[in-house]
Amino acid sequence: xxxxxxxxxxxxxxxxxxxxxxxxxxxxxxxxxxxxxxxxxxxxxxxxxxxxxxxxxxxxxxxxxxxxxxxxxxxxxxxxxxxxxxxxxxxxxxxxxxxxxxxxxxxxxxxxxxxxxxxxxxxxxxxxxxxxxxxxxxxxxxxxxxxxxxxxxxxxxxxxxxxxxxxxxxxxxxxxxxxxxxxxxxxxxxxxxxxxxxxxxxxxxxxxxxxxxxxxxxxxxxxxxxxxxxxxxxxxxxxxxxxxxxxxxxxxxxxxxxxxxxxxxxxxxxxxxxxxxxxxxxxxxxxxxxxxxxxxxxxxxxxxxxxxxxxxxxxxxxxxxxxxxxxxxxxxxxxxxxxxxxxxxxxxxxxxxxxxxxxxxxxx
Ligand code: PMP
Numbered sequence: 001x002x003x004x005x006x007x008x009x010x011x012x013x014x015x016x017x018x019x020x021x022x023x024x025x026x027x028x029x030x031x032x033x034x035x036x037x038x039x040x041x042x043x044x045x046x047x048x049x050x051x052x053x054x055x056x057x058x059x060x061x062x063x064x065x066x067x068x069x070x071x072x073x074x075x076x077x078x079x080x081x082x083x084x085x086x087x088x089x090x091x092x093x094x095x096x097x098x099x100x101x102x103x104x105x106x107x108x109x110x111x112x113x114x115x116x117x118x119x120x121x122x123x124x125x126x127x128x129x130x131x132x133x134x135x136x137x138x139x140x141x142x143x144x145x146x147x148x149x150x151x152x153x154x155x156x157x158x159x160x161x162x163x164x165x166x167x168x169x170x171x172x173x174x175x176x177x178x179x180x181x182x183x184x185x186x187x188x189x190x191x192x193x194x195x196x197x198x199x200x201x202x203x204x205x206x207x208x209x210x211x212x213x214x215x216x217x218x219x220x221x222x223x224x225x226x227x228x229x230x231x232x233x234x235x236x237x238x239x240x241x242x243x244x245x246x247x248x249x250x251x252x253x254x255x256x257x258x259x260x261x262x263x264x265x266x267x268x269x270x271x272x273x274x275x276x277x278x279x280x281x282x283x284x285x286x287x288x289x290x291x292x293x294x295x296x297x298x299x300x301x302x303x304x305x306x307x308x309x310x311x312x313x314x315x316x317x318x319x320x321x322x323x324x325x326x327x328x329x330x331x332x333x334x335x336x337x338x339x340x341x342x343x344x345x346x347x348x349x350x351x352x353x354x355x356x357x358x359x360x361x362x363x364x
Contacts, residue, residue: 075202083145
């Protein structure tokens, strides 16, 4: 069995060094004599960890003091509901910029709690982001929602939209901590941890404090940002182990040069794969417009724009034989998808690039 290189979209690869730390700490957490798995969330041990992880988030993203950091159960989709439940009460309406399957899902969830205005024309292609000047923003919206990186379609924002004073809310599930972002441009940033910053079960939420205290009366306490902030994210028993792993991943990012270094690595890795797609003279086909191609999730077809089923199957089989795994595209779009999150090394991406080159040379 060759060494395995995991290009899965999530839950995704974690840094090897983090596994070593988890292994060491598993049965005796920081000298307590017991595992974190059997520690009360109301102990100083857990409170210290909770606060320490908030501090790392704050340092990595330079989170301003007027933003609160929450660790909530329910993952990304929990926040699809939490966003309207916490924010839509002001005007009853919200803007959604639908650039792929995930923002479409977020908009659908929001419709349960108020009116949703679609800012750009609906499509099922999701290969571009229309220029901001063409957007139909509602000045009366309670907030405007974007997904900064569409994990399935591979569409990533290369700009922060100007929503003209309407609070901007961003789902960053699949590019959280892959680069610096100016937090002050956002009202709320959230994401499930299981791609770039940990494992499933927890959402990291960063919310500007003036957006608290306006949840709908029907908002379940467990999704209420204000209630959770007041209890410092231990309203109930939180997904402690997932939060802990997120913390160890964030500390790993910090030790490895922080977000500028993650961004430089992401650019290098993505350029390598997109470069091979370009040099292949149409053998590989990347559907997404160049300026919004994701550096985290790279979807492509083989043989033609629609893909060639037999060639794609052969590609995946050959890849697996070399230990290059979880490259199958999402069932909604088919084809191939290479996810190159922070923990995936340049060396691993070079293996994939070499395989892609060999494969197209063999078939063209
Ligand atoms: N948003 C994005 C961009 C995602 O990629 C995902 C999960 N793939 C989600 C939201 C939903 O996250 P979860 O599965 O944690 O609910």
